[in-house]
Each structure stands twice: as C-alpha cells, then as structure tokens.
Amino acid sequence: MPFFTQSATFSDLWPTTRGHIVDVIENGKYSHGRKVLELESALAAYTGAAHVVGVNSGTDALVLLLRACGLAPGDEVVVPAFSFIASASSVVPAGGRPVFADIEPDGYGLDPDAVAAVAGPRTRFVMPAHLFHQPADLTGLLAVARRLGLTLVEDSAEAIGMRHDGVHAGLLGAGGVLSFFPTKTLGALGDAGAVITNDPEVAETVSALRHHGRFGPTIDNFPGIATTTGLVGVNSKMDDVQAAVLLAKLGRLDADIRRRAELADRYARGLTGVPGVRKLPSVLPRRASVRGVFYVYVIEVDRRDELAAHLAAHGVGTETYYPVPLHLQPCFADLGHRPGDFPNAEAACRRTLALPLYPDLAVDDVDRVCDVIRSFQTGGHA
Structure with a gap:
C-alpha cells in the first residue's frame, strides 16, 4: 500500500470539485481571483481567524509572515532542531538568522526551557512547529516569549484543526501558516x-x-493589479484551481479528521506492547485543553531503517520524519553545530517512522501494517 493516496477521496469529491473548477473557468481568472477569496473566507470561518491570506505554498507563507511581523536583517529566530527544513530555511530569505533549540522528547515540540537557554540579545522571534498530531507547548512558549520580549509566530503548516484552549493553532501569537501540500490533512x-x-x-x-x-485599489473588488508598489514583494499568488480543490475538500475536513483518529486508534491497539516499538503517539497532557489532529502517525522504533526496508519489501510505504536534524544540515554548517548539541532532536531523527495514515486507508490495511511490524520485531514472516 502507498504511504499516501487520495484517489478514492478525489473520486468521491469530483462532482463538487468540478463545479468549483467550472466556476473558475467561466470567471476567467485563474490565479489570485474570486475562488481564492472564497477559500480565504471559508478558512477564516473554520479556523476563527480574523484574516486568511492565500499564497503559493506553506514555505512562502512562513517567509511572508516573518517579514510582515517586522523581522529585520540579522534578527534571530529560535526554531526547533527537529522539523521540516522550511521551519528554519524560511528565516533566511525573510532576512533573519535561525537559532536552533532542542525539542521535548515526547511531543516533538520546541522545548520552552531550551528556547530560554539559547535566546540572546539579537533574538526577536520564536517559531515553534506543530508536528504530526498535536501543538507544541504553547502555554510554556508564550510565557517564555513574554518574559524575553519575543514575538511568537507559529509554523502551523501541519496543524489545521488543532486547537489550544479552543483557539486554532497559528492564532496564539502574531500569526501562523497552513500548508496545503497534497499529503496534508x-x-x-x-x-x-x-x-x-x-x-x-x-x-x-x-x-x-x-x-x-x-497596495491600493484592486480591479473588480478582487485581487488584481493594484496601483501602488509599497514593498519589495514576490509572486506568491494562489492558483484558483487549487482553491477550488480545497473548497471541495474543506466540506469533509472534520469527517476526515475523525477518520484519521479512528485509524490512529487502530494502530495504537495493534502496536501496543510490540517489542522494539519504543513510543506510540499520544496527545500529551498540557496546562491547557488541546485538540490534536493526526496528520501522520509517527512511531519510534529501534532499527528504524531496517524496519522501513522490511515494510517496503512487504509493499508498505513509509516516510522518515526527519532523517537529519536541522542543525546538522549542510546548508547550516556555518552555524557551527556538532552532533550531540540537541540530543532529543537527534534521537527523534534516528527513531521516528511515519506509517500510512489517510482517509482512503482501510482498517484492514492498518492491521496488515501492524502484522508486518510485529513480524519484523519478532523475527518471523508476515
């Protein structure tokens, strides 16, 4: 089975999607048009955000958010050492300098105490990433940000549907982002x-x-050719065709989230107590009410790469989140970090493995994955 597919979902949604796409074609505006405005309004209603601005990618969203929040050349942004590369690389084109901090070993979120330890006189921002299935410790991070006078922005690219005390992830600080890369929730x-x-x-x-x-007036009351160029910007407009697809899928998002939770629970029952499985995901108790959402199902195992190869040999696709910690990526070699600087992040990079998890997945598929993992750990054959 593939690590991800949405073929069945898309087939079911095609009549609704087709209607939105026909609307785009008939309107004749294929980028940055009325369908994008419609999506922005729908996402604002879903998340509770006062403002939603559609862009070309989640990475662009991070860059533009940091710039809009006042990041100045040379300002430092504390980011987790364990995350997707964009959590750190986005700081550079925005004009800043990433400063890495370790994660909490259980939740994979930026550790508030680690943030306080690395923040210096040039540190202006802290940017946690909400990974896999729950937000980072926003209570602790907001307290550190207030104490140190930092602006908190959220890499909430994976976090649609996640909430902290009823507030959608991305809205606890100055702002957040959403990624709509095909594998996302x-x-x-x-x-x-x-x-x-x-x-x-x-x-x-x-x-x-x-x-x-x-800036300035736009044509026909939707984003077009504005009259004043007040900033050096970029071309990061969202395609209306992508907005059309997202509008069709947004209507079933909560059902998809429930389905993901059901499949995650099936994994938990199938993998609890399996030798060599060091950790299964769970929503951690926090100092706030947290609603998690299973974007991916990530386990920690011994002999991770061998297990991934074993699963592949049995037709099961997996992904490694993430094989190299950010502070040891070659593009950040000039920061001078060495192995051992952030032990929790490095341990997660050695052990984490993401299993298939998406609404098209069948319960029998989950059971099959669990059987293959069990056969590897016990030395048998699935």
Missing part, C-alpha cells in the same frame, strides 16, 4: 498555503507581499 493537488492571523496590519502586509508588494 487538507491537501490540494499541488502546492498552496495560507497565512492566518488576527492582526489586520500583518494580514495587509502579507497580502501586499504575495503580489509584488502592491
């Missing part, structure tokens, strides 16, 4: 992303930056 058929924020100035600046820095 709400995925497009290509790249797309969004910035979410309750700050009107941040939203206005991101809206300008995504369209070459243009």
